[in-house]
Amino acid sequence: MSNTFVVIGGDAAGMSAASKARRANPDLDVVVFEKGEWVSYAACGMPYFVKGDVEELDDLVTVTPETFREERDIDLRTGHEVVDIDPETQTVTVESDDRTFEQAYDDLLVATGASAIEPPFDGLALDGVFTIHDMDEADAIDAYVSEHTPETAAIVGGGYVGIEMAEALSAHGVDVHLFEMLPHVLQPFGEAVADRVEDHLRDQGVTLHLDTAVSGFAGDGAVESVHVENDTYAADIAVVGVGVAPNTDLAEQAGIELGPTGAIATDEYGRTNHEHVYAAGDCAEAEHVVTGDPDHVPLALTANRAGRAIGQTVTGSPTPVGPIAGTAIVKAFELGASRTGILDEQRAREAGYDPVSVTITASSRAHYYPDGSDLTVTLVADRTSGRVLGASLVGPEGAKRVDTVAMALRSGATVSELQTADLAYAPPFSPVWDPVLTAAKVLKGELD
Amino acid sequence: MSNTFVVIGGDAAGMSAASKARRANPDLDVVVFEKGEWVSYAACGMPYFVKGDVEELDDLVTVTPETFREERDIDLRTGHEVVDIDPETQTVTVESDDRTFEQAYDDLLVATGASAIEPPFDGLALDGVFTIHDMDEADAIDAYVSEHTPETAAIVGGGYVGIEMAEALSAHGVDVHLFEMLPHVLQPFGEAVADRVEDHLRDQGVTLHLDTAVSGFAGDGAVESVHVENDTYAADIAVVGVGVAPNTDLAEQAGIELGPTGAIATDEYGRTNHEHVYAAGDCAEAEHVVTGDPDHVPLALTANRAGRAIGQTVTGSPTPVGPIAGTAIVKAFELGASRTGILDEQRAREAGYDPVSVTITASSRAHYYPDGSDLTVTLVADRTSGRVLGASLVGPEGAKRVDTVAMALRSGATVSELQTADLAYAPPFSPVWDPVLTAAKVLKGELD
Secondary structure, eight states: OOSEEEEEOOSHHHHHHHHHHHHHOTTSEEEEEESSSOOSBOGGGHHHHHHTSSOOGGGGBSSOHHIIIIISOOEEEETOEEEEEETTTTEEEEEOSSOEEEEEOSEEEEOOOEEEOOOOOBTTTSBTEEEOOSHHHHHHHHHHHHHHOOSEEEEEOOSHHHHHHHHHHHTTTOEEEEEOSSSSSSGGGOHHHHHHHHHHHHHTTOEEETTOOEEEEEOSSBOOEEEETTEEEEOSEEEEOOOEEEOOHHHHHTTOOBOTTSSBOOOTTSBOSSTTEEEOGGGBOEEBTTTOSEEOOOOHHHHHHHHHHHHHHTTTOOOOOOOBOOOEEEEETTEEEEEEEOOOHHHHHHTTOOEEEEEEEEESSOTTSTTOOEEEEEEEEETTTOBEEEEEEEESSOGGGHHHHHHHHHHTOBHHHHHTSOOOOOTTTOOSSOHHHHHHHHHHHHHO | OOSEEEEEOOSHHHHHHHHHHHHHOTTSEEEEEESSSOOSBOGGGHHHHHHTSSOOGGGGBSSOHHIIIIISOOEEEETOEEEEEETTTTEEEEEOSSOEEEEEOSEEEEOOOEEEOOOOOBTTTSBTEEEOOSHHHHHHHHHHHHHHOOSEEEEEOOSHHHHHHHHHHHTTTOEEEEEOSSSSSSGGGOHHHHHHHHHHHHHTTOEEETTOOEEEEEOSSBOOEEEETTEEEEOSEEEEOOOEEEOOHHHHHTTOOBOTTSSBOOOTTSBOSSTTEEEOGGGBOEEBTTTOSEEOOOOHHHHHHHHHHHHHHTTTOOOOOOOBOOOEEEEETTEEEEEEEOOOHHHHHHTTOOEEEEEEEEESSOTTSTTOOEEEEEEEEETTTOBEEEEEEEESSOGGGHHHHHHHHHHTOBHHHHHTSOOOOOTTTOOSSOHHHHHHHHHHHHHO
16 A cells, blocks of 8 residues: 555646545645646636636636645645656656755656647747636736737637637627638537537627638737638737647656557556556546547546546555546537537447437427527437447537436447436426437437 | 227327327327317426416417327327227227217227326315316416416425426415425425425425425305414415326226236336237336336326337337336426435335435536536435435536436446546536536445
């Protein structure tokens, strides 16, 4: 059993592991090295801070460093960067402002997170060009908006971050142009979601440039324009949100193996190829519940859950980190969009399935009950086994109902089982057949 | 294969079966006998008609008789009462205004529904005393409220109907007194729900009389007061909603067996003890997904689903009606309350389980995101197997998340599986750990 548990990285995975390990074993030394100053913060909340829905950046901090140190008795060292791991001697080398030292561990968790990808754009260093990769950057965007009251924004990337930032900047009266290289926004959500979200973004005054590759920004000190293949648009502020990449340099240097996705390979307990080195969160792979293959889905719940499980494992209660389904939900102005599992036909085929898909639109409430709205559900299943593979939902209300399908995926349920789940009905909440059930009913008809 | 499919009862189960059978086999004769004039109506919508949220009673009709007859080619006979079933000769005897005749069937569906229980109260026949058992009664309540503008209402029964009618009458400015014999309202939802709903009803100005048995009503022609053991309260209108009982007389006369609940016993295809006689909807039992025992939960989805499955079965595609979980959801003014599965410890023990239960309260959204609210989740599991047995939820938003647990029940999932379902998170929709996951996490801790 561990006497010293060292954690590299003080966000979701790291602090969940540290907290759980401490609760499980009060005699354990728990040391967390975080190279920055922020710990345990809700990165997903940053767009809402920029928008103004969240007043203080500090509101996004779930637990303060003081609480970790004083109430949870965790030796949390911010401003401390781990620069080397030696799995043979079970030590890490740590740099702080004033010194470099070694720290021994019995068990180590690598929770180094991910970084926003910086594409090779011209003018990325101009004032007013931002990625949204950490709390300081969120603060900087907020300050820039206040100080410069931009009239036009260029958002590069039509994923969550791009869409959430479109909403945030529009709320400040900024005229938003959103650039996406692919034919659709929210690519992992599939076309049925993209169609409705794109219509809605346009209704909200966002100008969409789909199938459009940005080459860079220009300006005199500060950004003034964004360049695409044959065009230039004015932009007083730019936000680049084209995805994240796992922070794996430190692990790689130490001989910790990466998996097929480029993130750190782990077993079902979050263990790397070194017995006493674990990895969790945005830097690590996890097992996909549908394909059984390693996948890299850097999202908050995955990180929290894996961290917590590893905290249990290192204190003597081996706990699987659990599979992931790539479940995600995003607010796009007045719409909610969600997805889970495998929607992409090609990917389903690669995993050995014969995918069949249906898309239906049904009311979120009883047809006669006020304020219901159209919820569009796409459901995918395997023709041979009937197993549910994935789903997406989009509408002004009800996108969270994707959880029903996420649970079905966790159980390996078939469409018949989903169709005969006894979901809740009353006129203010659902039609008699919840839209998820209607989709299952129609899909079952296709499979029979 | 059936040439003539006869259905007794033109509401959810009956019309679902008729419609499905017709679509599956265009050559089939499909005859529906409905003794009243209303078919395929949303009984659950009646309180919202009384409240004023739904303008016309006709809005509650899902499909009109004309559509069934003309577009769906179903021989729908309203005002026709089946008075006898002869399973030996496979005929039913039918009475209409002008004649009595026999109708032969190859397959028969008994979908006679349920009736509101009329307790042995004094003064039940007074003007202004209503049960809410059908559309005409909803119309009568609405008319009575308009004509008499009652100042005080007595609602007897703290189940769904009572609570929905409390909301409906309060919306008309009526001072509502709600009487419940048991110590709590919404008994099948458990105490955690009852506590919050009771507080909220009081906040909304409803006077609760719990543990209070009504003996009857008094008045001169019209109701003026309600009597309980040692007290009398003014009441200008009274609504009695103390439950429903299955309409089984016709079936019993024909030698169709009832089950332990008093409703018609059926097999997994909805078949009764007579091979060509099926039963579905509020008059029939269904198999409980947790206990495996027959249960009687007269709700709309059960009826629709069973009817549809029987429509498939009689046209040559044997289709199980599917199990039920007793899932229910109800709006109580600004609160939603839901339940699924087995919450009652005694009942869990009778089914062979060793129930362990936790109740947690967590925010419906990220803690820093506006307009989140407290969602209280109770989760019950079996100590030995870890199997999830049931859940309840209550709060201003999120009660529909009971569906996640309903899906878990359908799959026979354990708490570990529920806890590691990849549910959707983004700040506007949920905390990182959805409250259902938090409940599972805490319950898992209790089980370990």
